[in-house]
Amino acid sequence: MNDFDLTIRGGMVASDVDTFRADVGIVGDRIVAMENGLPAGRRDIDATGRYVLPGGIDTHCHVEQRSGMGRMGADDWYTASVCAAFGGTTTIVPFAAQHRGTSLAQVAADYAALAREKSVIDYSYHLILSETDPQTLNTDLPELIRSGITSFKVYMTYEQLKIDDYQMLDVLAVAARERALVMVHAENNDVIKWVSQRLLERGYTAPKFHGTSHVQLAESEATHRVIQLSRLFDVPILVVHVSAREALATIQAAQKMGAQVYGETCPHYLLLTEDDMDLPGTEGAKYCCSPPLRDADAQQALWDALKQGTLQTLSSDHAPYRYDATGKLPKGDATTFKDVANGMPGLEARLPLLFSEGVSKKRLTLPEFVALSATNHARMYGLFPRKGLLQPGADADVAIWNPLCEFTLTAATLHDNVGYTPYEGMSVTGWPETVVSAGRVIVERGELHAERGSGRFIPRKTPMPCAIERELTPSTRFFRSLSYGAHEQK
Ligand code: URP
């Protein structure tokens, strides 16, 4: 076949297990051929000296969403998807967040409309559940899962979103029945609340006390607890934004025991520490996220966990709050650590940071980078094999990386709406120079060539962990059977 719309020739291709030379032939939105010596298509990209990799998938980013603290992020679907594209990510999966008293079905419909109008790249979204009433659990959630929204997040902390253990069991039971993946923000709310209150009473208000209040054991206790709850039904869960050695050890031990627990971490936990919160005045607010930044020991444990497969995905947890009254500093200079919007931007920098600190510094192989940036996300969230791997039949989502390109990260050169980057002035080696989304060259020579609303909604299949057939013990079968029938309200 020599009738390609687009060819990418001369580059080094990588999958999650292998690196090999191949040309890529694309017709329309799909890859149709991958072999050496393909003829040039109507449009040809010379990828000599470049890595030709699956476009990144970011399965944890907050876009046009109100947070657990009630704060609205600064990026909408347009700016967020543009950031993603420039950073080598071709699919994003943010969150449609149900705040209390709202209908999950309506929340999802409203969110879908925002995405449809603005996203420049393909997308899906997860749900965030804060209600466990019969309408949500018996009707809206199962229907949304069946329509291709096959994962959702729950919070064990944040007053506005958190669910208690009883509700968690209800939610886990539905996930087991409907084969959806539950993402868990695991921190013990009462520990954080108790310590925070005592610190504030004593006048300890600076951003660095955010780290003190979100003590490691709050994370590891909640991680342990939700894993135990998931074992009642033998249902897979994914612990998001794992930050600390203790939580990691908890996950590792559970995995050894056969529990179906998966995990994610984020670039900021690998590259920044609690010292970054300890800046003059309120400056440290830029580095407040939950769980908080930890220390060099945690960083090493997280790199090891990515390498060993304890954690499967590296996501941005892009939570774009400006350093002003709309975001980080609602009370100006009087803002205490308890008022600071939690989270930091990272959609665009995620993959350049992982490539530079991982591949260029030889902590990770190229296939490991591909797994953590794309393939594992596709498998974990039901996008595989359409996305996450370059092969005939897959969507033509490609990031062409120049491994030698040096780039300095600054707020001015990134494309988000946040106004600061936690990585200001940091130099990275390796950059996704050219980005192809569904066969369209959307980023080239630093310019965007994609229209608002040109991204497509991708219905997702059953996540890989939920598709695994496991022999259930009699007790698991029994507890699952108790969850059938109408859900009583607590
Ligand atoms: O601090 C964070 N991570 N903010 C974003 C919301 C969340 O919990 O993921």
Ligand code: ZN
């Ligand atoms: Zn979270």
Ligand code: ZN
């Ligand atoms: Zn998050």
